[in-house]
Amino acid sequence: MTQAESQLSQKGYLDIPVDPSLDLFAEITRLKNEKNAVLLAHYYQDSEIQDLADYVGDSLGLSQEAANTKADIIIFAGVHFMAETAKILSPHKKVILPDLKAGCSLADSCPAPLFRKFKEKHPDHVVVSYINCSAELKTLTDICCTSTNAVQIIESIPLDKKIIFAPDKNLGAYLIKKTGRDMVLWDGACMVHEIFSREKITKLKERYPLAKIIAHPECESHILDIADYVGSTSGLLNYTSKSDAKEFIVVTEAGILYQMQKANPHKTFIAAPPLNNCACNECPHMKRNTLEKLYVCIKHELPEIVLPDWVIKEGRASIDRMLEISAKAGL
Numbered sequence: 001m002t003q004a005e006s007q008l009s010q011k012g013y014l015d016i017p018v019d020p021s022l023d024l025f026a027e028i029t030r031l032k033n034e035k036n037a038v039l040l041a042h043y044y045q046d047s048e049i050q051d052l053a054d055y056v057g058d059s060l061g062l063s064q065e066a067a068n069t070k071a072d073i074i075i076f077a078g079v080h081f082m083a084e085t086a087k088i089l090s091p092h093k094k095v096i097l098p099d100l101k102a103g104c105s106l107a108d109s110c111p112a113p114l115f116r117k118f119k120e121k122h123p124d125h126v127v128v129s130y131i132n133c134s135a136e137l138k139t140l141t142d143i144c145c146t147s148t149n150a151v152q153i154i155e156s157i158p159l160d161k162k163i164i165f166a167p168d169k170n171l172g173a174y175l176i177k178k179t180g181r182d183m184v185l186w187d188g189a190c191m192v193h194e195i196f197s198r199e200k201i202t203k204l205k206e207r208y209p210l211a212k213i214i215a216h217p218e219c220e221s222h223i224l225d226i227a228d229y230v231g232s233t234s235g236l237l238n239y240t241s242k243s244d245a246k247e248f249i250v251v252t253e254a255g256i257l258y259q260m261q262k263a264n265p266h267k268t269f270i271a272a273p274p275l276n277n278c279a280c281n282e283c284p285h286m287k288r289n290t291l292e293k294l295y296v297c298i299k300h301e302l303p304e305i306v307l308p309d310w311v312i313k314e315g316r317a318s319i320d321r322m323l324e325i326s327a328k329a330g331l
């Protein structure tokens with residue numbers, strides 16, 4: 001294998017140099033059109049990637065786009081489980097992710113072999129998994145959900161059925177409160193949504209007494225208890241546009257503030273502070289994607305998401321069920 005070939009391998013893509021004089025914005029747009037590729041980006045991506053994307057959305061919207069796109073290539077500016085979901089939904093398309101190491105602490109908190117044993121201890125339970133989980137976990141799942149449709153998914157399950165909810169214990173606890181259903185929870189959490197400080201948020205609220213506190217349901221219950229509104233990223237974004245309030249304390253990954261500010265230039269958005277003086281309200285996995293990596297990714301169509309056929313086949317049913325229930329609920 002020549003050096004050039006090895007650089008282009010699934011492993012060597014991060015070493016491919018990028019000419020600093022290139023207009024990456026123009027180049028990415030050109031390559032996208034030339035290759036009939038669609039760029040899907042999550043709200044937690046850097047603003048420049050959001051600006052380049054053909055579609056920016058939450059996990060549900062991104063899955064719906066991946067299922068319906070007419071493009072030949074899906075470039076996923078998000079994390080690994082999202083790109084895997086796109087591959088399951090569009091198995092004959094090439095799905096590429098700028099950095100294969102863009103993982104997710106929540107997905108990692110629930111390894112499939114351990115979950116299989118957990119599931120065996122709770123026979124006769126319907127398994128609902130948050131979409132933030134590996135493709136293999138989806139093969140052990142009856143219905144997936146996202147934070148946008150989680151309530152509707154739980155409510156679609158007959159009352160006499162017992163439920164296991166994985167992997168997010170915080171979203172699970174929120175759903176128990178919201179739906180009144182008893183559920184067995186897997187003990188997983190998101191590293192970003194667990195670092196917010198209730199004390200610091202309360203102090204911020206004293207400085208901005210008219211501000212609405214809005215939070216993602218991946219946050220711990222002591223944070224959700226003080227929120228005026230709880231919802232998915234798209235739910236939070238819609239709330240800020242519809243609300244008469246002029247100030248918002250936003251308790252989720254800070255990337256979403258970009259679209260909030262863009263849609264509401266005269267409103268003020270304050271990112272909720274984490275416990276420490278760190279930038280931990282930014283997801284280190286989401287932020288692994290950069291403009292340079294995105295350029296290399298589309299130019300060389302690497303790295304590609306490859307899944308075994310059985311995972312695609314067995315994982316798909318849980319996502320299809322989720323999309324069916326969402327469509328019926330008008331989501």
Ligand code: 13P
Nearest residue numbers: 058059060146147232233
């Ligand atoms: P949503 O955008 O679906 O609310 O998910 C948030 C999240 O944590 C994605 O990793």
Ligand code: SF4
Nearest residue numbers: 104105106190192283
């Ligand atoms: Fe995973 Fe949390 Fe990052 Fe979302 S914000 S990708 S749940 S670690």
